[in-house]
Amino acid sequence: MSRIKEEKGFSDELIAFITEWKSKPGNLIMILHRVQQEFGYISRDSADTVALMLDIPLASIYGVLSFYHFFKLTKPGEHNIQVCLGTACYLKGGEGLVDEIKNLLGLELGGVTADGKYSLEGVRCVGCCGLAPVMTVSGEVFGKVTKDQLPGIISKFN
Amino acid sequence: MAFRNYILVCGGTACESSKADAIYEALMAECNAQGVSEEVQIVKTGCFGFCEQGPIVKILPEDSFYVQVKPEDAQELIAEHVVKGREVKRLLYSKDPVKRHAKVEDIKFYQKQYRIVLRNCGFIDPENIEEYIAREGYAALEKVLFSMSKEDVIEELKTAGLRGRGGAGFPTWMKWNFTKQAASEEKFIVCNADEGDPGAYMDRSTLEGDPHSVLEAMTIAGHTVGAQKGLIYIRAEYPLAIHRLEIAMKQAREYGLLGTDILGSGFDFDIEIRLGAGAFVCGEETALLASIEGRRGMPVPRPPFPAVKGLWGKPTVINNVETWANIPVIIIKGGDWFSQIGTQDSHGTKVFALTGKIRNSGLVEVPMGTTLREIIYDIGGGIAHDKAFKAVQTGGPSGGVITKDYLDTPIDFGSLSKLGSMMGSGGMIVMDEDDCIVDVVKFYLNFSVDESCGKCSPCRIGGRSLANLLEKITKGNGEMADIDRMREIGEAMKKASLCALGQTAPNPILSTLHYFRDEYLAHIIDKKCPAGKCKSLITYSINPEKCIGCTACARKCPVGAISGERRAVHKIDPAACIKCGVCFEVCKFGAVDVR
Ligand SMILES: Cc1cc2nc3c(=O)[nH]c(=O)nc-3n(C[C@H](O)[C@H](O)[C@H](O)COP(=O)(O)O)c2cc1C
Ligand code: SF4
Ligand code: SF4
Ligand code: FES
Numbered sequence: 001m002s003r004i005k006e007e008k009g010f011s012d013e014l015i016a017f018i019t020e021w022k023s024k025p026g027n028l029i030m031i032l033h034r035v036q037q038e039f040g041y042i043s044r045d046s047a048d049t050v051a052l053m054l055d056i057p058l059a060s061i062y063g064v065l066s067f068y069h070f071f072k073l074t075k076p077g078e079h080n081i082q083v084c085l086g087t088a089c090y091l092k093g094g095e096g097l098v099d100e101i102k103n104l105l106g107l108e109l110g111g112v113t114a115d116g117k118y119s120l121e122g123v124r125c126v127g128c129c130g131l132a133p134v135m136t137v138s139g140e141v142f143g144k145v146t147k148d149q150l151p152g153i154i155s156k157f158n
Numbered sequence: 159m160a161f162r163n164y165i166l167v168c169g170g171t172a173c174e175s176s177k178a179d180a181i182y183e184a185l186m187a188e189c190n191a192q193g194v195s196e197e198v199q200i201v202k203t204g205c206f207g208f209c210e211q212g213p214i215v216k217i218l219p220e221d222s223f224y225v226q227v228k229p230e231d232a233q234e235l236i237a238e239h240v241v242k243g244r245e246v247k248r249l250l251y252s253k254d255p256v257k258r259h260a261k262v263e264d265i266k267f268y269q270k271q272y273r274i275v276l277r278n279c280g281f282i283d284p285e286n287i288e289e290y291i292a293r294e295g296y297a298a299l300e301k302v303l304f305s306m307s308k309e310d311v312i313e314e315l316k317t318a319g320l321r322g323r324g325g326a327g328f329p330t331w332m333k334w335n336f337t338k339q340a341a342s343e344e345k346f347i348v349c350n351a352d353e354g355d356p357g358a359y360m361d362r363s364t365l366e367g368d369p370h371s372v373l374e375a376m377t378i379a380g381h382t383v384g385a386q387k388g389l390i391y392i393r394a395e396y397p398l399a400i401h402r403l404e405i406a407m408k409q410a411r412e413y414g415l416l417g418t419d420i421l422g423s424g425f426d427f428d429i430e431i432r433l434g435a436g437a438f439v440c441g442e443e444t445a446l447l448a449s450i451e452g453r454r455g456m457p458v459p460r461p462p463f464p465a466v467k468g469l470w471g472k473p474t475v476i477n478n479v480e481t482w483a484n485i486p487v488i489i490i491k492g493g494d495w496f497s498q499i500g501t502q503d504s505h506g507t508k509v510f511a512l513t514g515k516i517r518n519s520g521l522v523e524v525p526m527g528t529t530l531r532e533i534i535y536d537i538g539g540g541i542a543h544d545k546a547f548k549a550v551q552t553g554g555p556s557g558g559v560i561t562k563d564y565l566d567t568p569i570d571f572g573s574l575s576k577l578g579s580m581m582g583s584g585g586m587i588v589m590d591e592d593d594c595i596v597d598v599v600k601f602y603l604n605f606s607v608d609e610s611c612g613k614c615s616p617c618r619i620g621g622r623s624l625a626n627l628l629e630k631i632t633k634g635n636g637e638m639a640d641i642d643r644m645r646e647i648g649e650a651m652k653k654a655s656l657c658a659l660g661q662t663a664p665n666p667i668l669s670t671l672h673y674f675r676d677e678y679l680a681h682i683i684d685k686k687c688p689a690g691k692c693k694s695l696i697t698y699s700i701n702p703e704k705c706i707g708c709t710a711c712a713r714k715c716p717v718g719a720i721s722g723e724r725r726a727v728h729k730i731d732p733a734a735c736i737k738c739g740v741c742f743e744v745c746k747f748g749a750v751d752v753r
Contacts, residue, residue: 025451027452068455070437088513088514091587124438125395127171127396128171129513130511131212
């Protein structure tokens with residue numbers, strides 16, 4: 001186990017979590033969530049390590065990873081910007097926010113800025129539809145966002 | 159000790175995002191600073207439902223309803239309301255600035271509502287089990303454990319006529335009875351909190367505002383059907399709901415309401431959380447069970463139904479959050495009481511997430527049989543910015559639209575499906591004249607295509623073909639034959655898809671082809687988008703009569719498509735224009751035309 005800590009950077013808590021869940025049926029998704037919580041995404045290396053620790057084939061891990069949208073396979077920016085593209089936000093101009101952020105940061109959906117500071121993703125309904133259009137930056141939620149508020153919101157996280 | 163004032167601060171996700179946390183802290187600090195912290199209790203509750211006006215602060219016993227409160231207002235609220243006993247008029251809610259309404263019952267948004275599911279949301283601190291207990295919490299569990307037989311419980315649900323709120327409307331008592339009668343050592347109770355409909359947040363608010371009601375109900379089900387383990391499958395996108403559930407489970411265990419030998423009855427039951435991972439199809443019950451088992455969430459054909467052969471092949475009761483939240487009340491007040499509420503076809507209430515182009519967005523709970531007009535106009539306050547109503551969409555990506563001719567239909571499971579829509583989980587999205595029906599339908603279809611698990615070809619291939627046809631039409635390349643083609647593909651998907659995702663994905667198209675045929679024809683024949691949404695079908699131009707040459711549009715145009723000298727009429731080069739609409743937004747003189 002100490003090799004996993006040193007070489008793969010898995011924290012003690014993460015290793016303890018995996019050990020605890022190892023014997024529980026249906027553990028894989030919960031473990032992958034925990035890995036993503038620690039690293040912000042699930043690298044090839046992390047997936048390998050999980051396969052090793054659970055003694056299951058890597059392919060079955062990628063089968064699950066590719067099915068579920070929530071899991072990220074590439075490293076997000078330091079501040080991940082999520083723009084809601086659920087129905088309520090779509091009607092109230094969520095796409096316009098995406099376009100404006102693309103312009104402001106020179107980013108595509110799913111991309112990361114060159115300095116690794118920001119990444120941009122479209123998500124489905126964060127459950128604040130009453131405040132549409134909604135976006136989040138590093139987990140902080142912003143509601144009733146207008147395009148001219150965007151530079152201010154983004155620079156808050158600089 | 160009784161407090162002089164109770165201050166309730168909305169701490170639902172929507173309000174957290176409007177900085178309810180900061181308000182809570184500011185109120186605390188002010189109470190200390192002004193020396194009244196001993197006399198005031200401040201409670202962070204779940205969602206009040208009136209999200210449009212959030213963050214909301216309610217002060218008892220006066221029942222003063224303060225809206226859009228900012229942390230800076232804390233000083234005045236404490237100094238005036240608490241210390242001097244004078245309401246802070248400028249923060250009270252009112253549509254009429256002269257006659258400010260102070261009381262909750264005066265607010266139209268709440269008048270036609272009837273709260274069973276949301277009974278505690280906005281009234282209790284969801285992180286404190288004692289507050290739930292004080293409002294008859296866990297009394298139903300006690301009744302079930304000590305003074306009702308298992309058969310009585312099923313009978314009560316049957317009398318109540320409770321039908322599942324997750325979409326399908328299946329009678330809850332039947333499910334429970336199947337599982338109860340199934341012979342098995344091991345059985346499971348599952349709560350479906352996957353809430354995948356993009357534009358709906360009823361379940362989220364219930365879990366954030368009143369998590370114990372779901373835990374209590376699941377425990378009741380466990381006792382009734384003979385299960386010892388419950389699982390809550392919840393979207394990972396709902397961190398606050400997960401956090402509050404974890405607190406609630408911990409407290410329930412400490413109080414002997416969960417775990418071994420519950421309330422000394424000898425009955426053991428515990429609950430565990432399992433996280434979803436952003437796949438809409440996992441809301442479907444067989445896919446959900448596959449996901450809990452740690453696999454890709456692919457539906458399997460039913461029967462066998464989960465009630466008989468579910469999680470790990472064992473009999474499993476699976477119900478939706480809102481269904482669960484109804485159960486403790488039914489046990490306490492009785493099935494007869496519940497069956498009096500609503501319509502012949504559907505008893506009880508339904509929670510809707512009222513969003514889109516509505517003046518008062520928020521969560522509303524109404525008796526079944528309330529009309530759409532009452533929900534949209536009386537509760538919702540009508541269409542925002544006085545635009546014209548166009549349609550309302552219910553049932554999310556599986557539902558259909560309802561037009562103004564049907565606004566007086568009393569809504570229940572039966573009436574909505576008769577109109578070609580469905581109850582669904584409770585998303586209710588209002589569209590106005592600026593929304594293009596074809597564009598919105600394309601949005602839903604793309605959603606369903608993205609979310610198809612790909613297991614069966616009618617859904618995988620049919621959905622893609624429908625999305626492609628819609629794309630073609632909104633690009634201005636549609637032909638009349640496409641209408642029949644879409645109808646044929648849609649009907650085939652309805653019949654041949656394996657699960658309800660594929661079976662219902664064509665609903666938005668089929669229903670709008672029926673009610674909004676003209677709008678499709680405008681796109682196909684005239685190559686026009688009447689609402690001005692579909693970019694390929696519109697052009698931007700500047701009206702020389704109105705343009706005063708302020709240069710605002712030219713400065714903002716991202717591609718430099720606008721030319722013109724200061725104080726002279728400007729002009730858009732159609733070849734360069736990317737139709738971003740910025741010029742339309744910035745022109746203060748209404749000189750930019752969209753056609
Ligand atoms: C594609 C699809 C998505 C669904 N999503 C949900 C959901 O998000 N939440 C939910 O409770 N039920 C959802 N359902 C319905 C469930 O399959 C199931 O009917 C429900 O959980 C049963 O609980 P109930 O009887 O209490 O409604 C979905 C069904 C389908 C076909
Ligand atoms: S209908 Fe669609 S989602 Fe359902 S099983 Fe078939 S492919 Fe999968
Ligand atoms: S719509 Fe956008 S690209 Fe076209 S002229 Fe206006 S600002 Fe420029
Ligand atoms: S649709 Fe954007 S928060 Fe629900």
